[in-house]
Amino acid sequence: MEPSNILIGIVGKTNVGKSTFFAAATETTVEIGNRPFVTIDPNIGVAYLRKRCVHVELGLEKCDASNSICLMGWRFIPVKVMDVAGLVPGAHQGRGLGNRFLDNLRRADVLLLIVDASGSTDPEGVPVKPGTYDPVTEVKQIIYEIDEWMYSIIEKDWDKVARTIDASKTLDIAGALAQRLSGLSITKPHVAEALEKTGLIDKKLTNWTKEELREFMQVLRKISKPIVIIANKIDLPKADENYERMKIEFPDYKIIPTSAAAELLLRKLAKEGKIKYIPGDDSFEIVGELDSKTTRVLEMIKKNILKKYGGTGVQQALNTAVFDVLEMITVYPVDDPNKFTDKQGRVLPDVILVRKGTTARELAYKIHTDLGKSFIYAVNAKTKQRIGENYLLQDGDVIKIVAAKR
Numbered sequence: 312m313e314p315s316n317i318l319i320g321i322v323g324k325t326n327v328g329k330s331t332f333f334a335a336a337t338e339t340t341v342e343i344g345n346r347p348f349v350t351i352d353p354n355i356g357v358a359y360l361r362k363r364c365v366h367v368e369l370g371l372e373k374c375d376a377s378n379s380i381c382l383m384g385w386r387f388i389p390v391k392v393m394d395v396a397g398l399v400p401g402a403h404q405g406r407g408l409g410n411r412f413l414d415n416l417r418r419a420d421v422l423l424l425i426v427d428a429s430g431s432t433d434p435e436g437v438p439v440k441p442g443t444y445d446p447v448t449e450v451k452q453i454i455y456e457i458d459e460w461m462y463s464i465i466e467k468d469w470d471k472v473a474r475t476i477d478a479s480k481t482l483d484i485a486g487a488l489a490q491r492l493s494g495l496s497i498t499k500p501h502v503a504e505a506l507e508k509t510g511l512i513d514k515k516l517t518n519w520t521k522e523e524l525r526e527f528m529q530v531l532r533k534i535s536k537p538i539v540i541i542a543n544k545i546d547l548p549k550a551d552e553n554y555e556r557m558k559i560e561f562p563d564y565k566i567i568p569t570s571a572a573a574e575l576l577l578r579k580l581a582k583e584g585k586i587k588y589i590p591g592d593d594s595f596e597i598v599g600e601l602d603s604k605t606t607r608v609l610e611m612i613k614k615n616i617l618k619k620y621g622g623t624g625v626q627q628a629l630n631t632a633v634f635d636v637l638e639m640i641t642v643y644p645v646d647d648p649n650k651f652t653d654k655q656g657r658v659l660p661d662v663i664l665v666r667k668g669t670t671a672r673e674l675a676y677k678i679h680t681d682l683g684k685s686f687i688y689a690v691n692a693k694t695k696q697r698i699g700e701n702y703l704l705q706d707g708d709v710i711k712i713v714a715a716k717r
């Protein structure tokens with residue numbers, strides 16, 4: 312099972328719960344500790360998005376999920392997540408190995424900015440009394456570090472880059488700049504959008520002021536590495552109050568109240584067969600033997616987290632990052648549009664993540680270059696209608712691609 316190419320980066324200060332979130336999201340065992348720099352190298356793992364499986368909508372009994380998992384009618388779709396070591400103020404200037412840590416974010420498509428919503432971790436990652444630190448300030452600090460880091464990358468040899476591109480007289484400024492920034496997973500559409508938004512599209516690069524370059528990079532960061540705020544440790548005192556304030560302070564951001572520790576416990580107990588719990592659910596069922604302490608903790612989780620927020624937040628965070636922020640949709644390619652099967656007779660084996668706005672032909676290319684080249688038409692298996700190459704795929708589409716025999 313291959314995870315899609317999407318990479319979700321987990322960022323934040325030390326001790327806010329990044330590794331706990333990572334462990335919960337991936338179910339791999341990573342070291343979790345209450346001390347700085349427990350995670351030194353980027354830790355990449357596989358997490359799963361949760362989405363209603365289309366077999367339910369089609370009224371089928373079951374499916375034969377192959378590149379993903381189907382659990383009780385929910386499709387779990389693999390994506391990559393990366394746990395980055397903690398950032399301290401001044402990270403972009405190299406404080407606390409900050410540059411090295413920030414460099415790990417180059418390949419990320421979207422960032423989960425984890426903060427300690429209870430305010431019980433100081434800027435250096437040392438635990439303090441809940442309510443001591445302001446997570447609003449923390450969010451601003453981390454975004455500042457990321458923006459400054461990205462700015463420093465382009466600023467370094469900007470004069471030379473600007474002169475070279477201007478001198479080349481290319482009409483494809485966005486393409487030329489994107490090539491220069493490809494190491495940051497920045498694409499031509501990202502750059503084109505940033506040029507448009509900043510109004511710098513018709514200005515010679517050598518005439519950009521430092522302020523314009525800075526603003527351009529900030530806009531480009533928002534487009535190419537959008538941030539979802541994870542208000543973690545929502546189970547602790549003061550956290551809910553701070554979460555409410557964060558919603559007012561950051562109206563443009565998605566903010567997910569989360570208890571990574573609760574999710575980790577629920578997944579572990581589910582793995583041990585002691586509870587029935589599907590990641591993302593707002594409840595669980597006790598099915599095994601539990602000691603009284605665990606039972607009490609579970610009661611607390613049910614009442615103060617699951618019922619109150621509709622889940623622990625971990626699954627919600629992953630889904631929000633990919634489906635809402637990156638605007639990805641799911642499409643199921645099949646060979647037989649009547650039986651919804653592939654060539655081997657498997658029902659709906661694969662689900663593919665594509666960006667909203669992807670066409671039927673682009674989907675064919677995504678499956679295989681040859682399929683894209685020899686595309687003739689496609690069939691929408693839900694309606695049995697024939698669709699053309701420019702058809703815009705809809706979330707949950709089941710598609711058969713008809714190609715010329717080569």
Ligand SMILES: Nc1nc2c(ncn2[C@@H]2O[C@H](COP(=O)(O)OP(=O)(O)O)[C@@H](O)[C@H]2O)c(=O)[nH]1
Nearest residue numbers: 325326327328329330331343344544570571572
């Ligand atoms: N109460 C509470 N504690 C948490 C939560 N998530 C993590 N922690 C604790 O916070 C401390 C730091 O967690 P860790 O994941 O190592 O943080 P990192 O440095 O950001 O990777 C550990 O003691 C965790 O058990 C949470 O949701 N609630």
Ligand SMILES: [Mg+2]
Nearest residue numbers: 329330349350
């Ligand atoms: Mg860590």
